[in-house]
Amino acid sequence: MLARDPSSRWRRALCVVSAMAASVAIAACGGDDSDSDTAATGGKPERGGSLTVLAGVGYAGAWPAGLDPATNTNGAANQHYMSSIFGQLFELREGGKIYPSLARGFKYAPDAKSVQIFLRKGVKFTDGAPFDAETVAWHINRVLKSDCTCRPTWPVKSVVAKGADTVVISFAAPYGAAINSLIVSNANWVASKQSLEKMGERAFRLKPVGAGPFKVVSNKLSSELVLERNPDFWQKGRPYLDKLTFKTTGGDQAALQAMQAGQAQVYDNVSTPALIDQAKGDDKFITTQHESTSPYVLQLNTQAPPFDDKKAREAIYYATDTEAIRTKLFKNKYEVTQGFTGPGGLFYHQKVPGYRTFDLAKAKQLVQELGGLEVTLGTIKVLVAEQTTRALQSQWQQAGIKVKIESYDLAGLIQAFQSKKWQSMLQTAGSWDPAAGVGVAFRYSSLSPFSGTKDKKLDGLFAAAAATTDNAERDTRYQAAAKYISDQAYSPFMFAFAPATVVTKNVQGPGLSEPLPPIVVTPTVPWEEVSAVSEK
Amino acid sequence: MTTPTLAQPRPRPIGRGPARAFRSPLLRLIGKRLLAAIPVLWGVTLVTFLVVNVMPGDAATQLLGAEASQEQVDALRDRLGLDEPLVERYVTWLGDMVTGDLGRSYASEQSVPAILAERLPVTAELLAFAFLVSLALTVPVAVLASRRPNGILDRVSMMLSMTGLSVANYVLALVLVYVFAVKLQVLPALGFVTPKESVVGNIKSLVLPAVAIGFPLFCFYTRLLRADILEQMQGEDYVVTAKAKGVGPWRVLIRHALPNSMFGLITIVALNLGTLIGATVIIEQIFSLPGIGPKLLEAINNRDVFVIQSVVLVLATVVVVANLIADILYAVLDPRVRYERPAD
Numbered sequence: 001m002l003a004r005d006p007s008s009r010w011r012r013a014l015c016v017v018s019a020m021a022a023s024v025a026i027a028a029c030g031g032d033d034s035d036s037d038t039a040a041t042g043g044k045p046e047r048g049g050s051l052t053v054l055a056g057v058g059y060a061g062a063w064p065a066g067l068d069p070a071t072n073t074n075g076a077a078n079q080h081y082m083s084s085i086f087g088q089l090f091e092l093r094e095g096g097k098i099y100p101s102l103a104r105g106f107k108y109a110p111d112a113k114s115v116q117i118f119l120r121k122g123v124k125f126t127d128g129a130p131f132d133a134e135t136v137a138w139h140i141n142r143v144l145k146s147d148c149t150c151r152p153t154w155p156v157k158s159v160v161a162k163g164a165d166t167v168v169i170s171f172a173a174p175y176g177a178a179i180n181s182l183i184v185s186n187a188n189w190v191a192s193k194q195s196l197e198k199m200g201e202r203a204f205r206l207k208p209v210g211a212g213p214f215k216v217v218s219n220k221l222s223s224e225l226v227l228e229r230n231p232d233f234w235q236k237g238r239p240y241l242d243k244l245t246f247k248t249t250g251g252d253q254a255a256l257q258a259m260q261a262g263q264a265q266v267y268d269n270v271s272t273p274a275l276i277d278q279a280k281g282d283d284k285f286i287t288t289q290h291e292s293t294s295p296y297v298l299q300l301n302t303q304a305p306p307f308d309d310k311k312a313r314e315a316i317y318y319a320t321d322t323e324a325i326r327t328k329l330f331k332n333k334y335e336v337t338q339g340f341t342g343p344g345g346l347f348y349h350q351k352v353p354g355y356r357t358f359d360l361a362k363a364k365q366l367v368q369e370l371g372g373l374e375v376t377l378g379t380i381k382v383l384v385a386e387q388t389t390r391a392l393q394s395q396w397q398q399a400g401i402k403v404k405i406e407s408y409d410l411a412g413l414i415q416a417f418q419s420k421k422w423q424s425m426l427q428t429a430g431s432w433d434p435a436a437g438v439g440v441a442f443r444y445s446s447l448s449p450f451s452g453t454k455d456k457k458l459d460g461l462f463a464a465a466a467a468t469t470d471n472a473e474r475d476t477r478y479q480a481a482a483k484y485i486s487d488q489a490y491s492p493f494m495f496a497f498a499p500a501t502v503v504t505k506n507v508q509g510p511g512l513s514e515p516l517p518p519i520v521v522t523p524t525v526p527w528e529e530v531s532a533v534s535e536k
Numbered sequence: 537m538t539t540p541t542l543a544q545p546r547p548r549p550i551g552r553g554p555a556r557a558f559r560s561p562l563l564r565l566i567g568k569r570l571l572a573a574i575p576v577l578w579g580v581t582l583v584t585f586l587v588v589n590v591m592p593g594d595a596a597t598q599l600l601g602a603e604a605s606q607e608q609v610d611a612l613r614d615r616l617g618l619d620e621p622l623v624e625r626y627v628t629w630l631g632d633m634v635t636g637d638l639g640r641s642y643a644s645e646q647s648v649p650a651i652l653a654e655r656l657p658v659t660a661e662l663l664a665f666a667f668l669v670s671l672a673l674t675v676p677v678a679v680l681a682s683r684r685p686n687g688i689l690d691r692v693s694m695m696l697s698m699t700g701l702s703v704a705n706y707v708l709a710l711v712l713v714y715v716f717a718v719k720l721q722v723l724p725a726l727g728f729v730t731p732k733e734s735v736v737g738n739i740k741s742l743v744l745p746a747v748a749i750g751f752p753l754f755c756f757y758t759r760l761l762r763a764d765i766l767e768q769m770q771g772e773d774y775v776v777t778a779k780a781k782g783v784g785p786w787r788v789l790i791r792h793a794l795p796n797s798m799f800g801l802i803t804i805v806a807l808n809l810g811t812l813i814g815a816t817v818i819i820e821q822i823f824s825l826p827g828i829g830p831k832l833l834e835a836i837n838n839r840d841v842f843v844i845q846s847v848v849l850v851l852a853t854v855v856v857v858a859n860l861i862a863d864i865l866y867a868v869l870d871p872r873v874r875y876e877r878p879a880d
Contacts, residue, residue: 054726057821057830064643064834065599073600147611148600202645220654221644222834223826248830249726250821253710258824261717261725409837415592449606 045508045531050243053080053266054255058382059521060269061248062222066205068196069139069186070146076184076437076520080268081225084244084527086189086210087233089117089136090179091526092432094510096346096517098179101526102131102190102211102234108469112174119165123234125211129194131234133161139190140169152185154178176469177435180346184437184519213239213528223248233528240531256502260284265507265532268522271384271499273330279502286503290518291344292496294428295337296388298377299443299452299491301422307452311366312373313489316424317356318363319399325391326495330384334495339482340430340440342496344517347434347475352486363399378406379426380413384497389426417450425452428497432519434478435466444485453490506533562867569863573856580852581633581845585626588841594618595642595839616642629845639842641835648846651831656850658728659816659827661738665746666812667805670754674801677754678761679789685766693758700755705815709748709822716744726824745823749815753808757801764797765789772796795869806862810855 055061059077066072067081075082083091089103100106105118123131140159144151157170169178182188195209207216211234214227225246229239247264249255252275255267260282270276270287280287300307300316307313322336335343338352367373377392379385386407393403408416416422427450429443441462446454461484465477485491499522503512509530510516516523596612613619620628632639638648681693700708717725723744729737769775769789778788816829828847835843 054824062834064641064838064840066644147608205644206646220826221646222830224824247726247824248821249824250706250818254713254726254822257710257713257718258725261713261721263717263725263727412592414597 044533045240045529046533047237047240047531048242049240049532050245051241051266051507051530051532052245052247052264053268054247054249054258054264055080056251056255056267056269057222057248058251063225064222066221067208067216067219067225068201068205069150069189069191069208070142071148071150071201071205072186073148073150075150075186075189079519079522079524080527081227081246082186082189083212083524084214084227085208085212085216086191087212087528088183088188088524088526089119089190090183090188092183092517092519092524093526094514094516096344096432098183099526106179108176108178112171112176112178112467112469114168114170115175115178116162117167117169119167120234121165123211124232125192125194125209126215126230126232127192127195127198127209129192131190131211132164133167134164135193136167136190137161138193140167140187142191143185143187148186150186152181152187154181173463174467176474177433177466180433181436183524184431184433214244235528238528240529241527244527259502259504262504265504266501266512267503268501268512268525269499270502271382271497273333273384276333276500277331279500284504286505286507286513288501288503288513288515289333290498290501290515290523292334292342292498293345293432293518294430294520295340295342295496296385296494297340297427297429297443297491298392298494299425299427299429300489301420301424301452302490303452303454304421304423306370306373306375307423309370310489311370314356315363315366315370315373315399315401316375316396317489317492318359318366319396319401320392320492320494321358321395322492322494323358324395325388329387329391330495334497337493337496338486339479339493340434340443340485341478341482342430342498344496344498345430345432345434346471347478349479349482352479352482354483355486356489356492360399363401367400372400372402374402374404376404376406376423377426378408378413378416378422378424381407381409385426388494392426426494429491429493432517435462437520440481444490453488455488455490458484458488458490507531508533562864565863565867566860569856569860573853573860576856577849577852578630581630581849582626584845584848585629585841586622588836588839588844589622591839593839595841598838599643629842633845633849638846641843642840643835643838648842651843652828652846652850655826655828655831658825659813659820659829662742662745662749662816662820662825662827663809663812665742666750666753669746669750670757671805673754674757674761675794678758678765679794681758682762682765682769683785683789690762693762697755697759700752701759703752705748705752706818706822708751709744709819712744712748713822726822728823728825728827741823741825745819745825748819748822749812757804760804761797761801764800765793768793768796798869799866802862802865806855806858809858810851813851 060080063072063074063078063081065074067078067085069075069082069086072078072082088101091099091101093099102120102123103117104120107116109115119131119133119136125131129135137159144156144159155172155175157172159167159169162168171178190210192209196204206219213230213233215230217226217228219225227244229242233239249258252270252272255264256275256279258264259267270279276287276289279285298316298320300313302308326332326334326336335350337350338355339349341348375396377389379389389405393405396403427443430440431437434440442448442450444451444453444458444462446456446459458481461477461481465474465481468474498518501512501522507513507530509525511523511525512530594613595616596609596618600608600612617625629639640647641651677693681690684690713725716723724741727741729741731738775788775793778792813829813832816827817833820827820829832844832847835847
């Protein structure tokens with residue numbers, strides 16, 4: 001049961017206005033209730049045509065630092081632009097399979113202390129320079145040595161070229177998650193050394209050169225990026241499209257209206273639940289709900305009161321009714337999860353043995369034993385997160401917990417973490433491979449400033465899980481880590497949220513008309529495979 | 537007989553050449569206003585600099601994001617010069633600015649003049665269009681409404697104005713897109729076409745955003761001007777005199793009351809200009825216009841001080857110039873202002 005918060009009256013009024021605007025926008029578009037939204041049009045891909053892709057201003061639509069892989073801190077959000085321009089060494093494709101693209105394969109050493117990457121022969125950058133091992137090794141070293149937070153944090157000892165088409169990455173410790181981490185990192189987008197040296201870093205950020213399926217025509221930072229087909233792309237007959245334009249737009253509502261007006265064909269990050277439903281009901285669109293890889297987690301700061309006391313943490317576990325939030329607030333859209341893996345990720349397990357589920361009586365009893373509990377619950381200013389914290393506030397109050405909620409912009413959130421005075425935060429944790437990208441260590445490592453735990457045993461469990469190349473072994477180790485988090489009552493998990501992709505019916509391609517596992521938030525679309533099927 | 541007075545060189549007539557120009561009341565007014573603008577603009581830069589620097593976080597933490605370690609943040613702070621004392625940073629920026637060096641964006645390392653050159657024309661065109669739309673409609677509608685107070689036209693304009701004033705411009709923008717782009721498909725829902733690419737395309741790309749910004753302005757200006765005209769028509773002696781002399785009602789309204797009612801409108805328009813940047817932030821985002829509004833917001837989020845300072849300085853200058861133009865228009869409309877005589 002979600003209690004009403006009098007202070008949210010204005011917000012509710014705003015919601016009503018927004019909902020009315022949304023209804024005006026979509027109501028007249030008809031549609032049916034069928035579940036065919038995720039079905040592709042099935043037409044044969046055709047060469048030619050152009051697409052306009054919209055990106056929300058708060059995430060993919062921001063590339064303030066430009067598009068150089070060594071300096072673009074927003075790389076994960078800007079993956080569409082990066083993979084279109086630079087291509088990818090490896091792509092994450094259907095069924096969570098790693099597909100060699102600019103690379104043709106990889107091989108781990110038996111002890112997982114090195115990995116060889118074999119490059120495709122005869123490939124050229126769009127400036128005509130050869131795509132060879134020396135350039136790829138230079139690129140990975142450049143990314144690893146940059147002072148950008150986009151720099152991968154692998155335990156790398158060296159990256160060297162071996163012959164013309166093999167790159168060897170050596171590690172200081174066994175690292176079986178190397179290739180899984182590579183596809184999530186800026187190292188996967190190889191820049192042209194020749195162009196970078198010729199243009200200089202500043203100009204390269206604005207008009208970068210790679211060996212991807214498209215070349216940059218114009219780039220207005222965080223506003224509009226126009227790309228044209230690379231006729232010399234390594235894969236014959238690809239890309240299908242002649243032109244690709246990315247435009248930043250104000251948000252879900254504006255993006256869907258522009259698509260209805262026929263002025264854009266793709267929007268890949270619809271996160272407003274009501275608009276996802278309405279887009280699904282519109283027969284002009286194909287709406288693909290991706291499977292989440294990063295569930296929401298309630299981080300509890302175990303280094304400061306009140307959550308340095310296990311009883312207080314347990315009270316939060318018992319007072320949290322995730323199922324009610326999932327079903328009533330989000331209409332069963334997202335799966336409940338008890339660990340740091342989402343249904344779209346590797347090593348997903350929904351349940352964790354011994355996990356403490358909602359039990360109001362136990363929560364009340366614990367709060368009583370503690371002599372009361374006052375909590376500040378923070379989150380970032382994102383609609384789904386803010387709605388969830390308001391629901392949690394009312395649930396926790398029923399258990400006798402006094403709750404103050406805070407919403408931060410990114411700067412405020414970082415400050416709150418750095419102050420070390422925070423108590424609880426609703427955040428997301430994990431990624432497709434828990435060891436890859438920002439990963440799960442970001443929320444749990446003793447060394448991370450954004451972690452609520454300092455536990456050497458947990459650090460060891462995560463390090464061990466990343467050390468082997470045996471996925472079955474890794475799965476077992478991650479399950480052990482999830483169980484340990486649950487047993488210590490370090491952080492209740494909520495649900496696995498993922499945005500949806502909406503495309504017009506004539507658009508075909510993996511990650512757009514067909515689901516792909518999201519690497520971080522949304523899937524990395526292989527744009528060379530995307531086509532605009534003519535409507536007959 | 538000689539006339540010594542004729543033999544002497546003729547004294548230079550007072551008021552010819554530059555000396556006369558200096559004595560021109562209008563030019564004196566402009567000179568005074570421009571001089572007064574200097575401390576105003578300086579104050580704006582100082583306050584902006586202080587505000588940006590007291591906000592939580594700095595460019596280093598913002599640009600590096602949540603994953604940054606303290607060492608990375610410290611290194612970037614050092615590289616960007618954020619460790620230097622506030623006063624020193626401000627004085628350095630001010631000195632550079634005076635010599636025409638507006639610096640580089642912390643985020644992209646693009647030069648600030650390049651950013652302004654890329655973005656400002658779009659916003660300037662949008663705002664000019666919005667003002668044009670609003671003012672072109674305001675005067676005839678206010679005149680028609682005030683011709684017969686509480687008549688049908690007045691009531692319709694009142695209803696329209698109240699609607700426009702109560703609807704937020706982002707909601708209006710979405711409704712406009714729905715009607716004109718989605719349903720009628722006569723105007724684009726997003727994007728900007730430069731005049732170089734197509735003049736017609738350029739106008740079409742700006743119609744909806746300009747109406748979204750201009751319509752609430754039109755509503756506000758119409759109510760203001762209507763009330764002012766009515767006040768003139770009902771209470772001023774010169775109107776009674778004109779009527780007594782047999783001047784027709786339309787002529788009294790347009791030739792006599794309207795010019796006297798324009799002062800309030802001119803003042804509000806000039807003051808409004810600075811506040812409209814808030815509207816452009818949202819509207820430019822909704823319509824995917826590559827203007828300065830979203831760039832300013834992004835710069836604020838990234839604590840990109842040089843970009844913020846320069847954009848705010850340009851906006852402040854525009855407001856100062858707009859107010860100067862308003863002053864000149866007062867002087868054109870009212871000789872008492874021109875000659876600095878007190879109003880009777």
